[in-house]
Amino acid sequence: xxxxxxxxxxxxxxxxxxxxxxxxxxxxxxxxxxxxxxxxxxxxxxxxxxxxxxxxxxxxxxxxxxxxxxxxxxxxxxxxxxxxxxxxxxxxxxxxxxxxxxxxxxxxxxxxxxxxxxxxxxxxxxxxxxxxxxxxxxxxxxxxxxxxxxxxxxxxxxxxxxxxxxxxxxxxxxxxxxxxxxxxxxxxxxxxxxxxxxxxxxxxxxxxxxxxxxxxxxxxxxxxxxxxxxxxxxxxxxxxxxxxxxxxxxxxxxxxxxxxxxxxxxxxxxxxxxxxxxxxxxxxxxxxxxxxxxxxxxxxxxxxxx
Amino acid sequence: xxxxxxxxxxxxxxxxxxxxxxxxxxxxxxxxxxxxxxxxxxxxxxxxxxxxxxxxxxxxxxxxxxxxxxxxxxxxxxxxxxxxxxxxxxxxxxxxxxxxxxxxxxxxxxxxxxxxxxxxxxxxxxxxxxxxxxxxxxxxxxxxxxxxxxxxxxxxxxxxxxxxxxxxxxxxxxxxxxxxxxxxxxxxxxxxxxxxxxxxxxxxxxxxxxxxxxxxxxxxxxxxxxxxxxxxxxxxxxxxxxxxxxxxxxxxxxxxxxxxxxxxxxxxxxxxxxxxxxxxxxxxxxxxxxxxxxxxxxxxxxxxxxxxxxxxxxxxxxxxxxxxxxxxxxxxxxxxxxxxxxxxxxxxxxxxxxxxxxxxxxxxxxxxxxxxxxxxxxxxxxxxxxxxxxxxxxxxxxxxxxxxxxxxxxxxxxxxxxxxxxxxxxxxxxxxxxxxxxxxxxxxxxxxxxxxxxxxxxxxxxxxxxxxxxxxxxxxxxxxxxxxxxxxxxxxxxxxxxxxxxxxxxxxxxxxxxxxxxxxxxxxxxxxxxxxxxxxxxxxxxxxxxxxxxxxxxxxxxxxxxxxxxxxxxxxxxxxxxxxxxxxxxxxxxxxxxxxxxxxxxxxxxxxxxxxxxxxxxxxxxxxxxxxxxxxxxxxxxxxxxxxxxxxxxxxxxxxxxxxxxxxxxxxxx
Numbered sequence: 001x002x003x004x005x006x007x008x009x010x011x012x013x014x015x016x017x018x019x020x021x022x023x024x025x026x027x028x029x030x031x032x033x034x035x036x037x038x039x040x041x042x043x044x045x046x047x048x049x050x051x052x053x054x055x056x057x058x059x060x061x062x063x064x065x066x067x068x069x070x071x072x073x074x075x076x077x078x079x080x081x082x083x084x085x086x087x088x089x090x091x092x093x094x095x096x097x098x099x100x101x102x103x104x105x106x107x108x109x110x111x112x113x114x115x116x117x118x119x120x121x122x123x124x125x126x127x128x129x130x131x132x133x134x135x136x137x138x139x140x141x142x143x144x145x146x147x148x149x150x151x152x153x154x155x156x157x158x159x160x161x162x163x164x165x166x167x168x169x170x171x172x173x174x175x176x177x178x179x180x181x182x183x184x185x186x187x188x189x190x191x192x193x194x195x196x197x198x199x200x201x202x203x204x205x206x207x208x209x210x211x212x213x214x215x216x217x218x219x220x221x222x223x224x225x226x227x228x229x230x231x232x233x234x235x236x237x238x239x240x241x242x243x244x245x246x247x248x249x250x251x252x253x254x255x256x257x258x259x260x261x262x263x264x265x266x267x268x269x270x271x272x273x274x275x276x277x278x279x280x281x282x283x284x285x286x287x288x289x290x291x292x293x294x295x296x297x298x299x300x301x302x303x304x305x306x
Numbered sequence: 307x308x309x310x311x312x313x314x315x316x317x318x319x320x321x322x323x324x325x326x327x328x329x330x331x332x333x334x335x336x337x338x339x340x341x342x343x344x345x346x347x348x349x350x351x352x353x354x355x356x357x358x359x360x361x362x363x364x365x366x367x368x369x370x371x372x373x374x375x376x377x378x379x380x381x382x383x384x385x386x387x388x389x390x391x392x393x394x395x396x397x398x399x400x401x402x403x404x405x406x407x408x409x410x411x412x413x414x415x416x417x418x419x420x421x422x423x424x425x426x427x428x429x430x431x432x433x434x435x436x437x438x439x440x441x442x443x444x445x446x447x448x449x450x451x452x453x454x455x456x457x458x459x460x461x462x463x464x465x466x467x468x469x470x471x472x473x474x475x476x477x478x479x480x481x482x483x484x485x486x487x488x489x490x491x492x493x494x495x496x497x498x499x500x501x502x503x504x505x506x507x508x509x510x511x512x513x514x515x516x517x518x519x520x521x522x523x524x525x526x527x528x529x530x531x532x533x534x535x536x537x538x539x540x541x542x543x544x545x546x547x548x549x550x551x552x553x554x555x556x557x558x559x560x561x562x563x564x565x566x567x568x569x570x571x572x573x574x575x576x577x578x579x580x581x582x583x584x585x586x587x588x589x590x591x592x593x594x595x596x597x598x599x600x601x602x603x604x605x606x607x608x609x610x611x612x613x614x615x616x617x618x619x620x621x622x623x624x625x626x627x628x629x630x631x632x633x634x635x636x637x638x639x640x641x642x643x644x645x646x647x648x649x650x651x652x653x654x655x656x657x658x659x660x661x662x663x664x665x666x667x668x669x670x671x672x673x674x675x676x677x678x679x680x681x682x683x684x685x686x687x688x689x690x691x692x693x694x695x696x697x698x699x700x701x702x703x704x705x706x707x708x709x710x711x712x713x714x715x716x717x718x719x720x721x722x723x724x725x726x727x728x729x730x731x732x733x734x735x736x737x738x739x740x741x742x743x744x745x746x747x748x749x750x751x752x753x754x755x756x757x758x759x760x761x762x763x764x765x766x767x768x769x770x771x772x773x774x775x776x777x778x779x780x781x782x783x784x785x786x787x788x789x790x791x792x793x794x795x796x797x798x799x800x801x802x803x804x805x806x807x808x809x810x811x812x813x814x815x816x817x818x819x820x821x822x823x824x825x826x827x828x829x830x831x832x833x834x835x836x837x838x839x840x841x842x843x844x845x846x847x848x849x850x851x852x853x854x855x856x857x858x859x860x861x862x863x864x865x866x867x868x869x870x871x872x873x874x875x876x877x878x879x880x881x882x883x884x885x886x887x888x889x890x891x892x893x894x895x896x897x898x899x900x901x902x903x904x905x906x907x908x909x910x911x912x913x914x915x916x917x918x919x920x921x922x923x924x925x926x927x928x929x930x931x932x933x934x935x936x937x938x939x940x941x942x943x944x945x946x947x948x949x950x951x952x953x954x955x956x957x958x959x960x961x962x963x964x965x966x967x968x969x970x971x972x973x974x975x976x
Contacts, residue, residue, distance in 0.1 A: 032785060032786065032798075033784050033785030033786040033787075034717040034718070034784055034785075034786060035784050035785075042717065044713065045713045045714060045716055045717050046717075048711060048713045048714055049708065049711075049713075049714045049717070049718075052707070052708055052711050052714060053704070053708060056704045056707060056708070057704070059668075060700055060701070060704050063671060063672070063675070063700060064696070064697060064700055066675055067671075067674075067675045067678075067693070067696050067697070067700075068693070068697075070675055070676075070678045070679050070683075071678050071683050071693055074614070074678055074679065074680065074681045074682065074683045075682075075683050075685065076615075076682040076683060076684050081682075082680065083615070083680065083681070083682050084616070084679075084680030084681075085615060085616055086616075086617065087616065087619075087679075087680045088616065088617035088618065088619050088620070088621065088677075089619070089620060089621075090676075093619075093620075093672075093676060094620055094623055096672075097620070097623070097668070097669050097672035097673065097676070098623070098665070098669055100668065100672070101664055101665040101668030101669060102665050104664075104668075105658075105661050105662055105664060105665055108661055108707065108711070109657075109658045109661065109662075111711065112654055112657040112658050112661065112710070112711050112712065113654045113657075113658065115711065115712065115713040116650045116651075116653040116654035116657055116712040116713065117650035117651075117654065118713075119712070119713040119716065120649060120650040120653070121645075121647055121716070122647060122649065123650070140489075174483070174489065174574070175481075175483050175484040175489050176481060176483070176484065176580060178645060178719070178720060180720075180786075180788070182717060182785070182786025183786070185716065185717060186645070186713075186716035186717065187645050187716060187717065187719060187720075188645055188646075188647055189643070189645055189646045189647065191580060191581060191646075192483065192574040192580075193574060194581070196646070196647040197647065198647075209786065209796065211788060212788070213719065213720040213721065213788040213789075214481075214720055215408075215476075215477055215481075215484070215789070215790040216484060217408075217475075217484060217489065217490075218404040218405060218408065218475075219404075220404075220790065220791070220792075221404065221791045221792045221793050221794070221795075222795075224795065283574070283575070287574050287575070288489075289488075290488040290489040290490075290491070291489070291490075291491060
């Protein structure tokens with residue numbers, strides 16, 4: 001963990017007008033996060049973030065300057081300012097005050113339209129290599145990553161090959177969560193009985209912090225994981241090694257996994273039931289049972305029978 | 307079946323010092339107040355003049371007092387959240403268990419929106435709008451009292467949960483399936499549901515009441531396009547209440563059926579659909595933002611105009627922008643879950659519709675700026691809040707539009723950036739607006755001004771405190787920190803969390819200044835006394851009444867002849883060197899006070915408590931009681947009383963004399 005924290009601290013330089021306008025926010029980028037992206041999705045999103053901010057600052061700054069300049073110049077004690085006690089309408093100014101926001105939003109609307117389609121989480125990333133398939137299940141309160149191609153699974157650690165897109169299919173075994181790796185880009189909800197899709201890619205080897213972004217109960221703060229991006233060769237070696245030892249993720253093992261637990265240390269399964277993800281998504285596998293106690297004991301729970 | 311349902315001694319958190327100390331302090335305080343009131347013999351006065359009052363001004367003041375109290379309660383939660391996160395960085399655990407922390411952030415949001423901001427805004431609308439329309443009361447005065455007391459019931463139930471049982475641990479909007487009985491057993495979510503449902507009925511009634519008042523009861527000559535802009539924003543806000551609150555009620559009713567009777571609207575099992583809850587709750591939730599913000603915009607409009615000594619710039623444009631926001635606010639709800647994967651077309655549509663709202667708000671900002679242009683700007687406390695608002699709100703609006711850009715939202719959703727954004731707009735617009743409005747209309751309500759020095763100090767501490775608290779949260783959001791974390795394991799986030807604690811300390815100083823301001827002003831009320839009824843040189847009809855206004859508001863219904871009714875009357879008086887000739891005074895019929903609201907709310911509180919704890923006999927008793935109140939109210943014979951013409955004449959002559967004296971003293975009369 002310490003090494004990863006150090007990687008957050010690496011300083012980066014930024015250029016350009018937008019960057020200058022955003023200087024205070026970009027200083028924050030030094031500590032990693034969404035302004036220090038490590039993949040194409042995150043990089044595009046950072047660009048849109050900065051461009052949109054710059055477009056808006058172009059009118060926000062003059063507006064604020066005008067507000068305070070007018071307030072100051074027309075202060076009651078300023079004898080040099082002329083008083084127009086009845087001036088309350090000007091067609092030209094009306095035209096201007098409607099046009100400025102409309103034109104800005106028109107421009108930004110273009111950014112939104114293009115960006116929403118290009119960065120739709122379900123859209124595949126352009127790449128020669130076929131994406132790595134990963135199935136994600138949010139549990140109370142840990143993450144299960146199933147690699148259908150490799151027949152292995154991990155808990156609270158995601159290992160991916162650098163430079164190759166990853167196609168995530170996500171669902172939840174209990175409550176809603178959001179799968180989020182700030183430095184790789186887009187987050188997405190996980191919901192029981194539904195499958196969401198997400199495409200991400202890490203450009204280089206590294207370790208990236210990931211977590212749930214949707215509050216999911218008492219164990220939520222520790223519902224985080226590390227993404228380890230490794231070279232393709234290392235990935236192959238890792239998956240072979242994982243395949244060699246460890247427990248098997250069958251239905252009983254999965255049922256045990258659905259019970260509530262917090263701050264679970266990462267571990268791996270050497271084999272996984274190939275129909276497991278589908279079974280979870282189709283509610284053929286047991287659901288997360290939830291807590292066994294509430295204040296005043298289980299009898300206070302108005303849980304319906306069955 | 308147990309006599310007390312699920313209620314037992316186990317419900318009292320004896321093992322947890324923080325709620326025990328807090329609720330102990332509250333109980334001692336409440337008991338102290340009750341004893342003091344009894345010793346002083348104030349009960350008849352309180353009962354006759356306030357608790358049973360159906361006067362819109364009294365009810366407005368009570369709404370604001372309730373909102374102010376709840377604002378303090380919600381702020382205490384905020385202090386705990388900020389300090390807990392700052393104390394739980396790295397391997398530290400802080401001082402609040404997740405079980406407790408999760409209740410605190412859920413209670414903070416619930417209390418601040420439903421029992422802080424809403425009562426404050428509804429209180430101001432209640433107090434000001436009928437005065438601005440030149441009328442004597444709202445359309446349904448007793449209903450108004452019922453609305454207030456049902457809101458108070460919700461606030462009471464929420465606060466009772468501190469001591470008996472627990473509050474929801476599922477967030478201020480209880481997303482299923484976490485809020486379903488399977489994942490959050492216990493009474494917390496039930497407290498939330500019944501508190502919000504009961505107060506929601508009150509809010510809906512209030513919305514119908516105020517809308518009817520504006521549509522049907524304006525003074526002669528007060529056409530729609532002569533209404534003050536605050537009335538317009540009140541109308542837009544109440545139309546939103548009427549359309550949106552039933553959605554909230556229905557959505558929470560479905561969740562209640564899931565929890566109580568084993569339905570499957572939003573459960574994992576049996577075809578429940580939690581995404582439907584999220585859609586429905588935001589179909590209410592986004593209009594709710596504008597229910598709060600639009601009246602605040604109206605307040606700022608009044609203040610910019612009054613303190614610039616000019617009419618509002620582009621009045622019709624402002625009305626248009628208000629209605630534009632009112633309508634478009636219904637078409638944006640999906641931006642709260644761009645990250646659920648709705649697809650490019652849907653996200654783009656809602657992204658663009660969300661940012662289009664900024665056209666309406668942008669026009670408003672420009673019109674406020676041009677209202678100051680060519681004016682004589684007085685920097686009194688209401689104006690300080692308004693200028694602070696422009697700065698804060700424009701930045702908050704900008705981060706809001708940023709969040710409306712789906713690809714940006716994909717990395718900022720549910721982050722501390724989002725937390726910073728919505729506090730930026732809710733505090734910057736709604737809370738600043740309410741404070742500005744209270745400073746502005748306080749002399750009208752009580753006949754004396756608030757102390758300027760403490761008010762100025764309160765503003766600066768709140769303004770700086772706001773930025774020092776929330777600027778770090780923007781940074782943390784960009785660093786990938788998500789909201790609602792009971793502890794944070796990335797130590798680099800620590801310093802920003804510490805800065806935020808400094809900010810909340812400044813906010814505490816600001817809150818203390820404002821409480822001091824109130825106390826100092828009451829002590830020095832004779833020096834701060836305003837006899838004219840028009841301390842700010844106002845422009846709309848509320849300033850035509852004495853301060854505080856008599857129960858009947860206007861001796862004679864004013865005849866409105868232009869956009870700024872009172873400004874016109876004042877200018878004509880100066881021009882003619884005389885007030886308008888004394889009218890012929892007639893007796894006035896006013897609605898009688900009624901305990902209906904209070905007694906209904908008493909039974910509603912019992913019913914809510916009984917439902918939360920499954921005490922069915924108590925529920926039956928409460929429902930029978932509430933029905934009894936309805937029957938008694940429906941069968942009353944006398945519902946008005948008469949104020950004799952002499953009394954009306956006496957009050958109005960006093961006002962006229964004070965007015966003439968003021969005009970002579972200021973050289974307006976030769």
